[in-house]
Amino acid sequence: PGVVTEFKLVRVLNLQLTGQGHRDDDIADLTGISEMFQLRYLKIASDVCIKLPNNVLQYLGTLDITDARFAPVPWDVNFPRLLHLHLSLPVQRDLLDWVDRIGSPSLMSLGTLNYLQELHLTISSLSTFKHVVKNMEALGSLLGGHDNLKSIAVAHASPVKNTAASKTNILWDCMEPPPLLQRFEFSPHISCIFSQVPSWVGKLGNLCILKIAVRELMMNSVNILRGLPALTALSLYVETAPDDNIIFDKAGFSVLKYFKFTFMRGIAWVKFEADAMPNLWKLKLVFKAIPPMDHPQWRTYGHGTALINIDYMPGLREIFTKFGGTAADLEYVTRIGIASNHPSNPIIDVQLVDSGSYVDESTETEITSTHEILEEKPDVIIK
Template sequence: MSLCKPNHLQDLCISIPPSSDYDHLYRNMNALDCLMYEHGSLKTVKLVAHRSSASYGDASRARVGWILNRPNHHLERFEVSAYSPVIFCKMRLWKIQLDNLCILKIAVDGLSVNDADILRGLPALTALSLYVEKSPNIKIIFGTAAGFTALQYLKLRFMSGIAWLRFEADAMPNLWKLRLVFDAIPQMDQRLDLYSEPGQWKQYRHGTALISIDHMTGLREVSAKFGGAAADLKYVSRIGVVSNHPSNPIIDVQLVDSGSRGDKR
């Protein structure tokens, strides 16, 4: 990557072609990291996938993990295409000051309770889209602790497995659109062992909710999509894997093509 150093650069959009050379890709990302740090005037950074990146998970293509550890006080929009070879990792190591960040759309290697706490610390965040590579095996609770006060749009897509989630009442007071996508589905004969508390495994019992959504006063639209067989989707709908407060909008439960990354908001 060879970029000049223009003054007052505000918007940056880079197309990333697929590559099998990890070192080359790693150097490019380091160069971009430095560029973002040096240009304090940057407001928008977008990494889009090259049009030849038609498939996801090709073993012949290199992928690189990226950690946000440089402050950028003016950045308002940061989007990385889910088709790109860039995945964000070790969120616990992020040392960021992104007080003006409004839109964040990235792929992450996982999602933990600590990760959720880091994200809730972004005070201006209004739209958040996460593509989660590995589903957490511990219950993630979005509670009423400080944070997420500006969030209006939330999309969580889990690329493998199923997640155990709870949204407590008014945890996100201004949220109006919630989209949950799972590329897996609890099968009729499937046992799920999930982590409920540190040091304590708990087996998921069919007939209880994996996803619980308490009353969220501003919510206008909520959807849950699952990848799997149509018969399993009917089973999920019947046993109530998703629990939704009656005052919330009715959940639109659908079957989704697991091969689609669904980049559109």
């Protein structure tokens, strides 16, 4: 790493370090990077622990250490021009525990990340339940009222789902959201979940991309979402399907182009009325775990009424549905009828996936743009 300081005028630095042949407790000292005064972009991938500089990186605009093990980040250092920050939360320590030592824990008051526009955090599947909860609490304190943040994403690092036995609610109900936020993504595969769509989401007039998991879906949540004037792509995960019908009428969602609606367990009756979501291109409805055919939910089901009812939606180019469950239960679903679709709409692509061969959707690539959403590849199914 000492060689790095010989290139003081370098503006873009992408380091890939390997610890092959070294001990696990070895540390790669990268503090010399602070002498690279013109550095604008720094990305580090390393399987050994790295130590970052304690001095100001005056012009650094992007810091990406998602794929690195590192000693505590020196947050007392000023990052005056940092715009993009990509980090993985270590398993062995709380990256954000420095908040506990700050009297006024917000990005604005700290004066260190005032210009930050993009924050991307990756959580390891090995993180403990307590570790994740603590980091989410700290993150909520950091985000509140930040003037320049436009993109926030909390992703899951591994295709292996978080093994925490239960999920706790994310208590951000009183947070003052970043006013310029355009993208908010929160992986449904970590051990924290929103109880419902937070009311402050309704204040986000610039929000274009939203990916969020909620414990339950209430009508108030739907009203919040339909009131977002710039919402173009929505991925909504609901832990437990509601008993009431979910109806989307012509109100709101006027610029929505992509809608993925996932129920983690249970069944729900979903209806799209005529001319709902007039600019929607792609509709995906996923029931990951339908109940057994003798479950009480089916008793309230009126035969002759489809689970999914889609009236004419003029902008639709693709309709995709997926049902996960045992072979017998899936066969029951096909027998009673799955969907009613207006003849002028595209034909529905229906996938019935035996629960023994279902691939967890945490393997999906994180959303980064509306274009990538609309070009999203179908989910992988192991046969």
